[in-house]
Amino acid sequence: MTLKRNLLLAGAILAASAGLAQAEMVATSINDLNIRSGPGPQYPSVGLATRGSTAVLDGCIEGSRWCRVDVNGVRGWVYAEYLQVDQGGSPVIVEQHRADLGVPVVTYETTSSVVPAEPMPAPGDELIGPVGSVEAITPPEEVRTYIDTTPAQAVRLSGDVVVGAEVPADVTFQTIPDYQYRYVRINDRPVLVDPGTRRIVYVYQ
Template identity: 60%
Template sequence: MSLRRNLLLAGFVLVGSAGLAQADMSATTATDIEVRSGPGSEFPTIGVATRGSEATLDGCIEGSRWCRVDVNGMRGWVYAQYLSVEQNGASMVVQDHRDDLGVPTITYERTDSVKTGSVQPGPDDELLGSVDQNGGNVVAITPPGEIRTYIDENPVDTVQLDDDVAVGATLPESVEVHRIPNYQYSYVEVNRQPVLVDPGTRRIVYVYR
């Protein structure tokens, strides 16, 4: 049974660390975003919330970019960097100002009384390699502007992989990376996000947001 199927079959419970008395927060989507049934790219997409949609923000997971919202009749999970909250007349991105905005911290825990322990990936699952502490000694780079121009002018098919796309993660060998002329790093699009990759180690060194 694949990782994806195990995750979908398991029961889940949402726990709010801020308590039941925490008031809901109003947020706005900064772009068109996919709403997923759980906090991870392995969960199926419920639908798409268009840019400028009004959303009710329940809270975000500690140490993660995933937040749970009610938006356009859908209840699901989205990335914090695509949500903004109005405060004192200014629009503030949730990812950058979680503490300032007082966004509640919530957790998402498996409750599976039959199967315990970690879920192992199946042979058909493709996963990003884990990110070691400090990014596995990978230093995030700052690419020149012309690199993004080249990527935009030479689009490639997106690759769908489980787990968040992050600096220091390792791409599976099955993922083809594409050279950039006169530049030491290659590129690929993962989960609709262009990333720069060290072709020698296949480690991600930059993620375009």
């Protein structure tokens, strides 16, 4: 009887282990980012994953930085470098550890019905820098008024325009009177930047 009970217990443990092996891969967004309908900035946004959101990671496209996720029932595509998972008790960026983490490979088939929601950066455009930690701000209303009345020439950068992303060194910022942050329009979206770190601190929707 004891041997039979032990065998049943061992079987239950093996079944539980198999269940864990097939468990969903959970990631966390390291900053606010758009969830897009397809793997590219030319696809419309279907939702927003705020910083710290939990995302179920379906997998990533082979040779691409785009991964498919589900955030609170919204399924779409985000950049792998904006997602982190727990590996041995330490958070790691998905893009840098895809092989170690065993992230599944998924595919995406484009359709002719997709209409770009915003101008698509050209292949030679610079890539917006990696996301870092910045202090969240709430700009005063007069800053938006200044931006609306003082248009700046837009620059094209590949990548999602999110808080914390680093703007390349050759992009020129516009000074806002009596305000510590600078203004630039990236991919037709006005953003505020810390001139010292060149990181985006606020994105106007």
